[in-house]
Amino acid sequence: MLQAFELTDDKRFLDEARAAIDAAMGLRFNVNYQANLTAWGAAACLRLWRITNDKTYREQSYVYLASFFHNSVIWDSRIGHAEHYETFLAVTCLQDAPYMAMYECFDTFVAFERYFNESGPDLEPAARMLIGEYCKYALSRAWFYYPDVLPHEAISDEQRETNGHIDRALSFPLEDLYPDGQPAGQVGQEVYGAGAAFIFATRAFHHVKGAPFRLYCDQFVRAMERTGDRALTITLDGGENRIANLRIVRLKRHKLTQCTVTTAGGDVLRPYASSEDRIDYSVPASGSLVLTWE
16 A cells, blocks of 8 residues: 555545554564565555654554564474474564465565564564564575475474375475474475575665675665775674674685674674685674775
């Protein structure tokens, strides 16, 4: 409805969007049905706040976030087959589902990117922290949905809904990973989950024109400004007092040169790992950094 309103400037679409959100008020933790739709509901609330300047919608967005994180796995399970994949801050795909799914994972990632786009400095710091950390860990959790990453014994021999089989050679993610350690892939593989790689790659990797490297960051990059031939200012949008991983990854047929990362306060950060192909930094997840290279 909000997209239709922005395309047409027809107020009836805005009225319908407000009516939809208003109808959900008072549901508390029962607002969640499908996790990614709950995340998009939060983003819609924040957009309504921006359009109407009614703070009620900003506050309602926190209800959606609370319902979303109410369903999260706030530990890294080592139960059964779950020892082979990451579960920290994963969210089950439905309110009553026993498993995590790739589609809900990456679509939520996009919804939270939109949420941050609308947020600004008035956003509750705890909400920013939780969203930033969810998206950070989603980038590492997502690998384990691909069947070739898991050992054979961790994948179910039978699929209850498709009457098919798991083809480990196909990069279609598994539908289901279980924090309680059940065999993965009991539902099958997700063709509609194959878009995840494009979503994560285009958000986490950043091209720097003329540089011999590509940047990777596991927090959303709010802005990148070229301040010199070999200088770049990067603004991150994560939670206060949290840490982001910033990696300088060598491009093919190029050689990494000396790089320096400096905080807005002037502190020079030392990498925690480096090789001919990559330099890894732990940096503040919020605020600006200056990257220079020779």
